[in-house]
Amino acid sequence: MEDIRYQPAEIEPKWQKHWDDRHLFRAGERAGAPRAYVLEMFPYPSGAMHMGHVRVYTLGDVIARLARMRGFDVLHPMGYDAFGLPAENAAIKDGLHPAIRTPRNIESFREDLKRLGISYDWSREISTHEPEYYRWNQWFFLRMLERGIAYRRLSRVNWCPSCRTVLANEQVLEGLCWRCDSKVEDRRIPEWAFRITAYADELLQDLDKLDKWPERIVAMQRNWIGRSEGATVAFKVDGTAVEIPIFTTRLDTIFGCTYLVIAPEHKLVREFASAEKLAEIDAFAERIAQERKTDRAADTNKQGLFTGAFAVNPFTGQKVPIWVANFVVADYGTGAVMSVPAHDQRDFEFAKQYRLPIRPVIQPADGSPLLDPATAPAAFTDDGVVRDSGPFSSLESAAARQAMAELARKSGFGNPSITFRLRDWGVSRQRYWGTPIPIVYCEKCDPERRGIPVPDSDLPVRLPGPDEMDVKEVLSGTGEPPLAKISSFVNTTCPRCGGPAQRECETLDTFVDSSWYFARYLSPQDDRAPFERSEADGWLPVDTYVGGPEHAVLHLMYFRFWTKVMQELGLCEAREPVKRLVTQGIVNGPDGRKMSKRFGNVVSPRDIVEQYGADVTRLFILFAGPPQDDMKWSDDQVEGISRFLNRVWRHFQSVKKDLNDEERLAAETGVNPLRRKTHKTIRKLTHDIDNLQFNTCVSALMELSNAIGAVDSTQPAPFSALREAYEAFALLLSPLAPHFAAELWEQLGRADEIQLHSWPAWDEALTVDELVTYAVQVNGKLRGEVQVPATADDEEIKATARQAERVAAHLGDKPVRKAIVIKGRLVNFVV
RNA sequence: GGGAGAGUGGCGGAAUCAGGUAGACGCAACGGCCUUAGAAGCCGUCGGAGCAAUCCGUCCGGGUUCGAGUCCCGGCUCUCCCA
Incomplete structure (x- = not known):
């Protein structure tokens, strides 16, 4: 007996080669067609793909393939986010230079992608570690420098001792490095930064336009930007000329201010505290910095120290003590706050702890009395009516804020x-494997080391390769940038005076690379500009972007910022990079835990594809649940999918001959249950696939295949209906399991490309059943079912329903008060 | 503490957008057929209790409604993000 099992190992490479040979997925080759740009977050090319990658790229591929079937000219590119720490860290271990390891990894990764049958336009592949790519990072840096968006600052930075680099705030999670979980330290060093805060308002406002982004991502961005409206007020330090600016959102409570809190590391502290006190304050600052590192909950534990100085409330002339405390940080707002314990919970707790006075000035709007400092368990933090506040008394909070701000201004x-929580983006990294910053330092022209930009004509500033360095020696540094050890790199000539000069040895944060890569795909070989304006205006913004929600406030914020800058540079019209964002959940191990070597529950895509084929792997991932939900790998479920395709295959092989027999097909006509099922399935998939409900798409295809299988065993096969069902099945399956679908299509005798065939349409008339099943309820409880002709009117339906056996029994001879008929669904008798 | 989301069979999930037969589809389990035997395949059962009629059942408690998994109010639990 011939083996009729379906053989993915044969048909998948066959179709992959076919697509490759015909350049079937090249973008820009359907003249006049509307365009769609479908993009997935590009990977960091580690050696092997993991299941999370399979999920994103499968989701993106379904969307891209569907768009193609809908007649769009689809751009669906792929590339590699190739700079970054893992390759550098690996090099420190085994001495293999990142520039050698990375291309190998890319090759392997590309191989995995190809085996999954993802429909990429491979002619546009890019990798960020190539000079042809990163020279444009440098070019952007110079443009930003010209516009004052890039600047040099001395700043307290988050330093990861293990990665030996500076981290952005977003890369520090609960005091730990986002990548390696090491405790992050504070350091003060000069660094390059991007003025993303200048775009804070726009980044916030434009969130409203992102109506096809998941709400939670938008909410996270909104919180991250953290806009608050308020006022800045200067308090003079008593007996000095020093003024401490404070920021508050509750200016209406300023008459209740009983002390000031300033960050212990605030530079103004040195201007008013006595030398003696200053020593105490420094020790205090040191201690809390230490605690913050060792204890995540340190911030909830309030600690303070009186500075010995007093400040004058400009509204009242009253003197209030100035404290330092652990909950005020120097780089948020003005680094100092006025404390109103009666109306701020944190201030309240602090005041109780250190026995500072509490002065209520806001009366609840409902008329209940002012808070009693002695007995109140908590601060009253709502707006209300202002009391005991001089000329502002009896104003509503909002009005008081306005009036007080006005007086302060006058x-x-x-x-x-207005202040924002969002900080400027520090981009300097003391690492090797990244984009060299195109800056030169010349002692003669630039004694202050502000940095001299490298002229555009000298770009790219190339990263020294394996031949120019001793890998282990250069990379395993102690905090100095590795590039500083490569004298052939460091020593250069000053672009201004032509004398000896040194290059900037830091590299750019890799989030720079991913901030604009989506645009580079538009003209990946362009050597005169990062990309072509005309291409950008044709394709941007990206229509659908698929990736993990972990980038909500990192990459997804940076690339929005970058897009706005690109637009200002005249590179594109778009001011937002992406219209629709799709975030996908995690693929957990079979035990429900995160896949990890530690748990020994890692499932390798390569093994699975080898064993079951790409189509089974893809279908399983789609079937397991909605894209945004986390899912669990299940070997049993994969088997189930494999059985499903095999069942279809076997049945198809057994009827194939008849399906291609034109005489038999011509003889068959009419509507029958299979045709109805076929058209209903088309309708369902058309709806579900648009809503990204791929799991129910797979279910519906299983149902259709069950209906196809049932025909055979019951009655003489209506071959025309069977052929119609198989054609529809192949088309509907095509975006999900493209190889299997293409093979079916070919074996149905179709010579055209199923990949470019139009998405099937259903005939509504063919979805209508002759008999409709109605559920019959009595007083809302299910008591029976009846079959009613589809053409019956309400009265006929009621009459039939009434006669159903169990229904009649329940109705008895009680009068029916009301009968509700829901067309096509149910009848409910109320007695 | 603030924000976002989720709780449905043994499991993944469907129905939630628009109130209308809860449990589609698949997995697991069980019974049967086929087979020397296994694998594969095929047929059937499958929320709980009950012989049945019937009753109970979508985290808990209220409410709206002829009818609530779905809407409203209150609570519990869990996940993620930010403090």
């Missing part, structure tokens, strides 16, 4: 102001 001690 009197010159304050202004309405």
Whole structure:
């Protein structure tokens, strides 16, 4: 007996080669067609793909293939986020230079992608570690420098001792490095930064336009930007000329201010504290910095120290003590706050702890009395009516805020102001495997080391390769940038005076690379510009972007910022990079835990594809649940999918001959249950696939295959209906399991490309059943079912329903008060 | 503490957008057929209790409604993000 099992190992490579040979997925080759740009977050090319990658790329591929069937000219590119720490860290271990390891990894990764049958336009492949790519990072850096968006600053940075680099705030999670979980330390060093805060308002406002982004991602960005409206008010330090600006959102409570808190590391502290006190304060600062590192909950534990100085409230002239405390940080707002314990919970707790006075000035709007400092268990933090506040008394909070800000402005001690939680983006990294920053230092022209930009004509500033360095020696440094050890790199000539000069040895954060790569795909070989304007205006913004939600406030914020800059540079019209964002959940191990070597529950895509084929792997991932939900790998479920395709295959092989017999096909006509099922399935998939409900798409295809299988055993096969069902099945399956679908299509005798065939349409008339099943309820409880002709009117339906056996029994001779008929669904008798 | 989301069979999930037969589809389990035997395949059962009629059942408690997994109010639990 001939083996009729379906053989993915044969048909999948066959179709992959076919697509490759015909360049079937090249973008820009369907003249006049509307365009769709479908993109997945590009991978860091580690040696082997993991299941998370399989999930993103499968999701993106379904969307891209569907768009193609809908007649779009689809751009679906792939590339590699190739700079970064893992390759560098691996090199320190085994001495293999990143520039050698990375291309190998890319090759292996590409192989895995190809075996999954993802429909990429491979002619546009890019990798960020190539000089042809990163020279444009440098070019952008110079443009930003010209516009004051890039600047040099001295800053307290988050330093990861294990990765030996600086981290952005977003890369520090609960005091730990996002990559290696080491405890992050504070250091003060000069670094390059991007003024993303200048775009804070726009980044916030434009969130409203992102109506096809998941709400939670938008909410996370909104929180991250953290806009607050309020006022800045200067408090004079008593007996000095020093002014401490404070930021508050509750200016209406300023008459209740009983002390000031300033960050212990705030530079103004040195201007008013006595030498003696200063030593105490420094020790305090040191201690809390230490605690913050060792204890994640340190911040909830309030600690403070009186500085010995007093400040004058500009509204009241009253003197209040100035404290330092662990919950005020120097780089948020102005680094100092006024404390109103009666109306701020944190201030309240602090005041109780250190026995500071509590002065209520806001009366609840419902008329209940002012808070009693002695007995109140908590601060009253709502708006209300202002009391005991001089000329502002009896104003509503909002009105008081406005009036007070106005007075402050007129009197010159304050202004309405807005602060953001968002910080500027520090981009300097003391690492090797990244984009060299195109800056030169010349002692003669630039004694202050502000940095001299490398001229565009000298770009790219190339990263020294394996021949120019001793890998282990250069990379295993102690905090100095590795590039500083490569004298052939460091020593150069000054672009201004032509004298000796040194290059900047830091490299750019790799989030720079991923901030604009989506645009580079538009003209990946362009050597005169990062990309072509005309291409950008034709394809941007990206229509659908698929990736993990872990990038909500990192990559997804940076690339929005970058897009706005690109637009200002005249590179594109778009001011937002992506219209629709799809975030996908995690693929966990079979035990429900995160896949990890530690748990020994890692499932390798390569093994699975080898064993079951790409189509089975793809279908399983799609079937397991909605894209945004986390899912669990299940070997049994994979088997189930494999059985499903085999069942279809076997049945198809047994009827194939008849399906291609034109005489028999011509003889058959009419509507029958299979045709109805076929058209209903088309309708369902058309709806579900648009809503990204791929799991129910797979279910519906299983149902259709069950209906196809049932025909055979019951009655003489209506071959025309069977052929119609198989054609529809192949088309509907095509975006999900493209190889299997293409093979079916070919064996149905079709010579055209199923990949480019139009998405099937259903005939609504063919979806209508002759008999409709109605559920019959009595008083809302199910009591029976009846079959009613589809053409019956309400009265006929009721009459039939009434006669159903169990229904009649329940109705008895009680009068029916009301009968509700829901067309096509149910009848409910109320007695 | 603030924000977002989720709780449905032994399991993954469907129905939730628009209130209308809860459990589609698949997995696991069980029974049967085929087979020397296994693998594969095929047929059947499959929320709980009950011989049945019937009753109970979508985290818990209320409410709206002829009818609530779905809507409203209150609570519990869990996940993620931010403090």
